[in-house]
Amino acid sequence: xxxxxxxxxxPPCLLNELDANWSSVLDTQQARDVAQxxxxxxxxxxxxxxxxEPELRAQHTAALIERLRTIxxxxxxxxxxxxxxxxxxxxxxxxxxxxxQGGRVALPVATTHGVPLKFREWRPGAALAxxxxxxxxxxxxxxxxxxxxxxxxxxxxxxxxxLGYGGGFFDRTLAVLRPRPLVVGVGYAASAIETIxxxxxxxxxxxxxxGNGAPQRFERSAP
Numbered sequence: 001x002x003x004x005x006x007x008x009x010x011p012p013c014l015l016n017e018l019d020a021n022w023s024s025v026l027d028t029q030q031a032r033d034v035a036q037x038x039x040x041x042x043x044x045x046x047x048x049x050x051x052x053e054p055e056l057r058a059q060h061t062a063a064l065i066e067r068l069r070t071i072x073x074x075x076x077x078x079x080x081x082x083x084x085x086x087x088x089x090x091x092x093x094x095x096x097x098x099x100x101q102g103g104r105v106a107l108p109v110a111t112t113h114g115v116p117l118k119f120r121e122w123r124p125g126a127a128l129a130x131x132x133x134x135x136x137x138x139x140x141x142x143x144x145x146x147x148x149x150x151x152x153x154x155x156x157x158x159x160x161x162x163l164g165y166g167g168g169f170f171d172r173t174l175a176v177l178r179p180r181p182l183v184v185g186v187g188y189a190a191s192a193i194e195t196i197x198x199x200x201x202x203x204x205x206x207x208x209x210x211g212n213g214a215p216q217r218f219e220r221s222a223p
Contacts, residue, residue, distance in 0.1 A: 034197045042163060045155045045191050049087040052188070060188055060211030061089040067209050072148055072184065074098070080106040080119050080146035080181075083136045088152045089186055089211075096124050106146050108169075109137045116173040118143050146181050149174070151205065153187030157195045160185070160204045160218035174203045182206050189213065 052060075068091075072079060079098065084090040095105050099122075108117040111131045120138040129139035151170050155163035162185050164170055174183060185205035189212035196202070208216040 031199065034199060038163060038196065039166065041193060041196075042154055042166060045163070045193075046086060048190060049154075049188065052087060057087060057089075057188075061091070063211035064089050064186060064209055065091065065094050067211075067215050068094070068150075068184070068186070071207055071209070071215055072150075074101060074103055076104065077147035078104045078106050078119075078121065078144055079148045079150065080108060081122075081150050082152050083107060084152070085133075085135060089188070091150070091186070095122065099123055104144075106144050107137050108173075109143075110135065110169055113167070114172075116176050117169050119146050120144065145177070147179075148182045148184065149177075150184050150186050153185045153191055153208070155191045155193050155196065156185055156187060156205070156208050157193055157198075159195065159198065160206075160208055160216065161196045161198045161202050162205055163191075163193070163196045168201070171201050171203050175201070184209055186210070 081091055081095055082088070084092070098105055105122050106119040107122045109120055109131060110117055110133075113132070120141045121144050122138050126141075127139040128136040131137050149170075151162060151164070153162055154165060157163075162170065174180065183203070183205050184207040186209050189210040191210075198204070204218055204220055206218060206220055208218075
């Protein structure tokens with residue numbers, strides 16, 4: 001598979017947001033209501049995102065990258081990005097540029113449901129395999145531990161909580177990564193909502209960056 005494959009992966013299935021390990025600490029009916037509400041919001045936001053004109057999406061992505069340069073330093077830390085699907089901001093050119101300048105880039109590896117993500121270092125030209133939902137990841141190489149994680153946003157709220165695809169991968173992962181990485185949610189300003197009704201398992205972002213306005217920073221207590 002080529003690294004410039006425009007297809008990316010297929011849409012993640014919208015898994016039930018109630019993990020067996022989490023449901024015991026939640027009020028069951030409340031959790032069901034929140035999960036149902038999130039599914040509706042997710043569908044609405046994804047439909048809107050996919051309807052964006054390619055030129056507008058490209059403009060927002062270019063502006064987003066310029067904002068990322070101010071908060072993601074070019075140093076020796078490993079930055080985990082993502083392979084874009086379903087109209088997500090396409091940061092692959094930025095990935096290639098960082099590598100060309102000596103930076104280190106990783107991609108998440110998702111091959112099994114219900115477990116935290118793993119990460120492998122990526123370089124331009126690296127052989128790629130496809131994981132869950134056919135999303136590419138580096139086919140070879142040891143696992144690495146990123147110090148900065150960029151998480152794509154389906155939606156986000158005023159408190160810096162992320163609405164994802166519903167599989168819980170990022171929350172499970174951030175709950176166990178030590179030391180905790182700097183977590184940057186990236187997406188489009190139109191994906192903002194008042195609240196996602198955060199639950200105990202939801203982990204907030206340290207930054208939210210879009211192509212509109214200044215990056216938003218959120219103070220988080222240490223885990």
